[in-house]
Amino acid sequence: MEQLIDFLLFRDPNVRWVVLGVSMMCASSAIVGTFTFLRKRALIGDAISHAILPGICLAFLLTQQKASWILLIGAFISGWLGLQSIDTITRRTKLKADAALGIVLSTFYGFGIVLLTMIQNTGNAAQSGLDKFLFGKAAALVQEDVITFSVFSILLILIVGLFFSAFRMIIFDRDHAQTLGLPIRKLELLLSTLTVFAVAIGIQAVGVVLMAALLITPAAAARYWTHNLYLMLILATAFAVFSGILGTFVSYTFPHMPTGPWIVAVLSVVALLSIAFGRQKGVWMAMRLQRRNRTKMLLENILKCMYHLGEKQGDFNQVYSFKALQAHRFIEDQQLKKGVRMLVHKGWIESLKEGIRFKEEGLREGKRIVRIHRLWELYLTQHMNLPPDHVHEDAEAIEHIITPELERELERQLQHPTIDPHNSVIPR
Amino acid sequence: MDAFWIILTGCLVACSCGILGCFLLLRKMTMIGDAISHAVLPGIVLAYFATHTYASLPMLIGAALFGVLVTVFIETLHKSGKLQADAAIGISYTLMFAIGVILISVFAGQVDLDQDCVLYGEIIFIPFDTFSIGGWEIPRTVILLSGVCIGVVAFIWIGYKALLVTSFDPLLAQVLGISTAFWHYALMGAVSVTTVMSFEAVGAIIVVAFLVVPAATAYLLTNQLMTMLFFSVGLGCSASVLGYYFAAALDASIAGGMATCLGLQFVFVFVWVEIKKSRQKQEALSTVE
Numbered sequence: 001m002e003q004l005i006d007f008l009l010f011r012d013p014n015v016r017w018v019v020l021g022v023s024m025m026c027a028s029s030a031i032v033g034t035f036t037f038l039r040k041r042a043l044i045g046d047a048i049s050h051a052i053l054p055g056i057c058l059a060f061l062l063t064q065q066k067a068s069w070i071l072l073i074g075a076f077i078s079g080w081l082g083l084q085s086i087d088t089i090t091r092r093t094k095l096k097a098d099a100a101l102g103i104v105l106s107t108f109y110g111f112g113i114v115l116l117t118m119i120q121n122t123g124n125a126a127q128s129g130l131d132k133f134l135f136g137k138a139a140a141l142v143q144e145d146v147i148t149f150s151v152f153s154i155l156l157i158l159i160v161g162l163f164f165s166a167f168r169m170i171i172f173d174r175d176h177a178q179t180l181g182l183p184i185r186k187l188e189l190l191l192s193t194l195t196v197f198a199v200a201i202g203i204q205a206v207g208v209v210l211m212a213a214l215l216i217t218p219a220a221a222a223r224y225w226t227h228n229l230y231l232m233l234i235l236a237t238a239f240a241v242f243s244g245i246l247g248t249f250v251s252y253t254f255p256h257m258p259t260g261p262w263i264v265a266v267l268s269v270v271a272l273l274s275i276a277f278g279r280q281k282g283v284w285m286a287m288r289l290q291r292r293n294r295t296k297m298l299l300e301n302i303l304k305c306m307y308h309l310g311e312k313q314g315d316f317n318q319v320y321s322f323k324a325l326q327a328h329r330f331i332e333d334q335q336l337k338k339g340v341r342m343l344v345h346k347g348w349i350e351s352l353k354e355g356i357r358f359k360e361e362g363l364r365e366g367k368r369i370v371r372i373h374r375l376w377e378l379y380l381t382q383h384m385n386l387p388p389d390h391v392h393e394d395a396e397a398i399e400h401i402i403t404p405e406l407e408r409e410l411e412r413q414l415q416h417p418t419i420d421p422h423n424s425v426i427p428r
Numbered sequence: 429m430d431a432f433w434i435i436l437t438g439c440l441v442a443c444s445c446g447i448l449g450c451f452l453l454l455r456k457m458t459m460i461g462d463a464i465s466h467a468v469l470p471g472i473v474l475a476y477f478a479t480h481t482y483a484s485l486p487m488l489i490g491a492a493l494f495g496v497l498v499t500v501f502i503e504t505l506h507k508s509g510k511l512q513a514d515a516a517i518g519i520s521y522t523l524m525f526a527i528g529v530i531l532i533s534v535f536a537g538q539v540d541l542d543q544d545c546v547l548y549g550e551i552i553f554i555p556f557d558t559f560s561i562g563g564w565e566i567p568r569t570v571i572l573l574s575g576v577c578i579g580v581v582a583f584i585w586i587g588y589k590a591l592l593v594t595s596f597d598p599l600l601a602q603v604l605g606i607s608t609a610f611w612h613y614a615l616m617g618a619v620s621v622t623t624v625m626s627f628e629a630v631g632a633i634i635v636v637a638f639l640v641v642p643a644a645t646a647y648l649l650t651n652q653l654m655t656m657l658f659f660s661v662g663l664g665c666s667a668s669v670l671g672y673y674f675a676a677a678l679d680a681s682i683a684g685g686m687a688t689c690l691g692l693q694f695v696f697v698f699v700w701v702e703i704k705k706s707r708q709k710q711e712a713l714s715t716v717e
Contacts, residue, residue, distance in 0.1 A: 102639070
């Protein structure tokens with residue numbers, strides 16, 4: 001706990017730089033990642049991040065320096081080469097995109113490992129720490145690195161801001177962008193180049209192997225909370241920065257822990273929670289909606305059934321037993337009991353010893369459902385030219401969905417009819 | 429002798445991965461293979477921790493289960509969670525891999541397993557851990573990998589028709605009463621077992637090179653599945669031999685060297701196919717003229 005407070009208050013001056021640096025890296029990857037995610041090219045980031053390894057090693061071999069901007073340039077060049085190789089393979093051969101990704105990812109990485117182990121085996125003292133690129137070691141960042149990365153991150157965010165509306169258009173409406181005469185190929189190249197940039201920066205935080213997560217996971221998590229691109233970018237950035245700082249804290253407190261895996265673990269938990277409970281299309285929300293719809297259908301079916309029985313007798317004030325209801329329309333005992341209990345609670349029907357009876361509200365509601373059902377049947381026969389014996393099933397489903405506005409519109413188009421195709425009266 | 433065992437280990441990995449890789453490629457499931465190879469890591473670490481050896485069969489099966497688990501997880505995220513497929517793959521395997529690396533750090537000192545092994549295997553140590561059969565000192569890993577290789581060949585032998593039909597024409601498979609789901613998971617299981625067994629030799633990431641690259645190179649050379657399988661195995665084995673001497677010359681990781689050679693093979697074949705294509709085009713043009 002004390003360590004957490006120390007960490008949060010930046011008592012250790014190094015922590016300040018580390019937190020700033022990690023936040024920058026995570027933010028830039030999350031922003032670019034949102035675009036790649038929406039373009040459904042999420043795994044490109046995975047291939048690029050592996051493809052960057054030989055570039056880092058070569059940059060070190062050629063210059064014998066570990067300054068972050070030199071390595072960053074090397075990383076950028078080999079990442080870009082990897083990207084172009086994927087593009088070439090998919091365009092020129094019969095291999096599919098997934099195979100191209102796999103080829104580039106594994107061979108570039110393998111070559112990077114050759115170079116890395118070669119450097120390590122030469123016993124060059126300056127090389128120590130180069131292998132930190134594999135799993136990330138954000139906690140070891142120093143002021144100089146952070147300044148370099150911040151400059152690049154800010155540059156990247158500025159470029160995204162500048163081309164924001166063009167990017168949005170090529171993601172969501174490519175055809176429209178084409179008709180407007182936007183240089184689509186150039187813009188896509190810019191976006192891919194930015195992705196390479198973001199990966200080259202982000203690798204410092206989480207390492208080569210897990211970099212894909214920093215691009216994909218924040219965007220995927222944000223997608224479950226909003227449909228709005230602005231909000232999605234902000235949320236993705238927030239998730240990434242939060243996970244970045246938390247992961248760095250763990251690695252700061254336990255120095256033998258690598259930073260990358262912890263950032264990814266936190267990020268994945270955020271994503272899984274979003275998928276489960278997200279407001280937009282989260283699993284729990286979808287289930288709740290489904291349950292609510294099912295209950296609504298049950299209640300409406302019971303009311304409709306009571307109305308039909310009343311209509312037959314010409315008296316809506318009768319008492320119906322469960323048996324009589326089930327004889328007209330089969331509803332399982334348990335379901336029926338549950339539905340009746342809810343209707344009584346709503347005050348739409350009353351429950352007597354012998355059975356149930358409409359109250360005013362319930363009768364009105366039952367009448368409404370039957371009216372919609374019959375209007376729809378009539379509409380299908382008149383406007384869709386369907387035979388009368390084909391329309392019932394369809395109306396069974398639609399009667400639960402039609403809104404009052406649609407109902408009025410139906411009545412208007414059918415010129416306020418009184419009789420449905422089966423010669424039943426349309427109640428009003 | 430050490431060189432022989434190391435190259436033989438490489439060839440055995442190349443055989444099993446090369447064969448399975450062809451089917452992954454044809455089913456457009458290369459990246460799922462990638463995901464599996466990363467996702468078995470927590471299983472392997474737990475197995476090491478529990479048994480302190482690598483070769484216990486029950487734990488091996490446990491680790492392989494993680495591979496199948498991740499495919500189920502990916503499908504759940506995709507179908508129930510309505511997450512787009514590529515993102516589902518990305519999220520699942522990075523999470524599993526992260527957990528694996530964290531576990532290694534937690535058990536550090538208690539387990540003879542380090543991050544380097546994950547990244548590029550420890551093929552160089554394989555000749556030292558031997559097992560004596562009839563007076564012959566054979567490395568334990570070679571015996572295990574031979575078993576896997578025989579298993580994979582047998583699996584393909586038995587399931588060749590079914591895998592062929594389910595890969596190319598799932599509808600026909602349904603008509604013939606061949607279960608697509610069964611063969612899907614059987615293949616995933618085989619990929620998991622193979623990556624778990626290859627882990628010690630080439631690590632969790634370079635194994636992807638053996639799964640994808642020879643199959644893809646072979647695919648550029650032929651349209652026949654049987655020929656493709658043989659090409660794939662041949663390419664993988666020759667890359668193991670070349671890669672060993674390449675790495676030895678540079679004093680670098682042998683597994684990395686093998687992956688690099690696989691990449692070079694692909695580049696050569698790609699260029700060759702391109703040249704052949706442009707020559708054919710020219711010939712066609714000249715006949716027209």
